[in-house]
Amino acid sequence: MRLITCDYRGQIHIGAVEGETAVLPARDGTAADDMLGLIAAGPPYWRRFAAEVVASPPPHRVPLSELTLLAPIPRPRKNIICLGLNYADHAAESLAAHGRELVLPEHPVVFTKAVTSVTGPTADITLDEAVTTQLDWEVELAVIIGRGGRGIAAERALEHVFGYTVINDLSARDLQFRHKQYFLGKSLDGACPMGPWIVTADEIADPQQLDLRCWVNGELKQAANTRRQIFSIAETIAVLSRGMSLEPGDIIATGTPAGVGFARTPPQFLRAGDVVECEVEGIGRLRNRIVAGGG
Ligand code: ZN
Numbered sequence: 001m002r003l004i005t006c007d008y009r010g011q012i013h014i015g016a017v018e019g020e021t022a023v024l025p026a027r028d029g030t031a032a033d034d035m036l037g038l039i040a041a042g043p044p045y046w047r048r049f050a051a052e053v054v055a056s057p058p059p060h061r062v063p064l065s066e067l068t069l070l071a072p073i074p075r076p077r078k079n080i081i082c083l084g085l086n087y088a089d090h091a092a093e094s095l096a097a098h099g100r101e102l103v104l105p106e107h108p109v110v111f112t113k114a115v116t117s118v119t120g121p122t123a124d125i126t127l128d129e130a131v132t133t134q135l136d137w138e139v140e141l142a143v144i145i146g147r148g149g150r151g152i153a154a155e156r157a158l159e160h161v162f163g164y165t166v167i168n169d170l171s172a173r174d175l176q177f178r179h180k181q182y183f184l185g186k187s188l189d190g191a192c193p194m195g196p197w198i199v200t201a202d203e204i205a206d207p208q209q210l211d212l213r214c215w216v217n218g219e220l221k222q223a224a225n226t227r228r229q230i231f232s233i234a235e236t237i238a239v240l241s242r243g244m245s246l247e248p249g250d251i252i253a254t255g256t257p258a259g260v261g262f263a264r265t266p267p268q269f270l271r272a273g274d275v276v277e278c279e280v281e282g283i284g285r286l287r288n289r290i291v292a293g294g295g
Contacts (some may be wrong), residue, residue, distance in 0.1 A: 001050060002197040002284075003163065005035050005074055008067040014038060014075075016053045017197055020064050025052040035073050035198070039146055039162050040248040046200075047064030048211050062114065068295035070120045071194035072165055073144070076251055079112035080142075080192060082169060083236060086255025087228050093263035108231045108239055113169070113253075114187035121195030121286045125170065127272055128294025131188065135270040135290070138256035139214035139222050139278035141207065142167040144198055144228055145250040152167040157237035160246065163198040164207060166215070166286055167253045168278040173269070194251075196284045204282055207233050214259065217274055226280075232243045 001015040001122050008024060015024035031037040032045055085091040085105050092102045119125065129136055146162025149219035168195070170184065176185025204210070207226060231239070233254060241245060261268040270276060272292035279285040 001053065001198045001201070003035065003038075003057070003072060003200065004195075004197045005072050006069045007070060008062060009163070012127075016050075016062065016068055019027065021061050022064050022067055023053045023056045024060050024062065025056050026060065032215070036077060037085050037248045039144065042147075068120070069122060069196050071118045071192075072198045073194070073249060073251065074118060074120075076115045076118065077247070077249055079114055080118070080167070080251045080253055081240065082111050082186065082253040083231065083255040084109035084111060085157060086230050087224060087257040088230060089224070089228070090256055091230075091257035097263040104230060108116040110240070111182040111186060113182075113192050116189055117187045117192035119190045121166075121284075121287075121288075123190065123193065123288060124291045125190040125193070125288050126293035127270065127290050129292070130183075130294060132174055133269065134159075134173035134262065134267075136171045136173050136261040136274050137214050137221060137270065138169035138171060138215060138260055138280070139280070140167045140253045140284075141170050141210060141226055141254050142194065143207070143237075143252045143254060144249060145246050145252070146201070146244060148247040148250075149246045152237055153180065153226070154234040154238040154240040157234040158207070160237060161201045161207075161233070162248070163200040164204055164280070164283055165194055165198050165199060166196070166280045166283050168193045168252075168276060168286055168288065169256060172261055176254060177256050192287045193288045194279070195286060197244075199283050200223050210283075212257065213219055213234045213279050215277045216270070221261070222257055222259035226254070228257060229254060229295070
């Protein structure tokens, strides 16, 4: 299923997409009425929800064009967990941009993005040039945890995945590098477009065989495949969960390939009026316009 959170006639709904139609089942006022609640409710409830989608009568079926898609998890419970330098070509371009020799990470590089950075798959992104003049793009496959755990073995790790979505890990490079830790430069409001939906894990045969691409104003900037990841999704879940509990609804962004702006010669950054698009094969595409604001 393709699971959405959307605004339809001023109300927030969860639902599923079938072609150009959104199915918004009637909700029952329980905790499972939002995406985090649905995920936390577990497999029996997921099956019930799927059955409700199939059985929903016409009044609960609306054209996708009549609603606004929001991030599938508009307000995660925890920061988004992110991997840095998880594609060799991106590690190479990043280190070269800093004049450093290429040494591939022996362990995943882990940082997080604040929950307040999350925004919708078609939302405008406000760029305040008093805050950053180096906003950069990063297309990424993101993993949504379904069943939590600690000490998860890599061989069983994908059984803990609820589904997959697309994230643009927008990064203010001036802040990212000035403050030493990545956190602030990764966490500006609007710097985490997510969606357009969660594709449930049963529909992705192999998450390590997905093409991913990013365009700015229609010009292709990044093109790669998740098979090029240094640390696979399964290994990443095993490493993260060794001593830290993963919980239903946790989001892991699995890193970006080469082609980001700051590593180009000369460097390129997003400006007001630009349109940035990020796509992962079998999932979908984000399309966000950068608009001037702040002050
Ligand atoms: Zn990233």
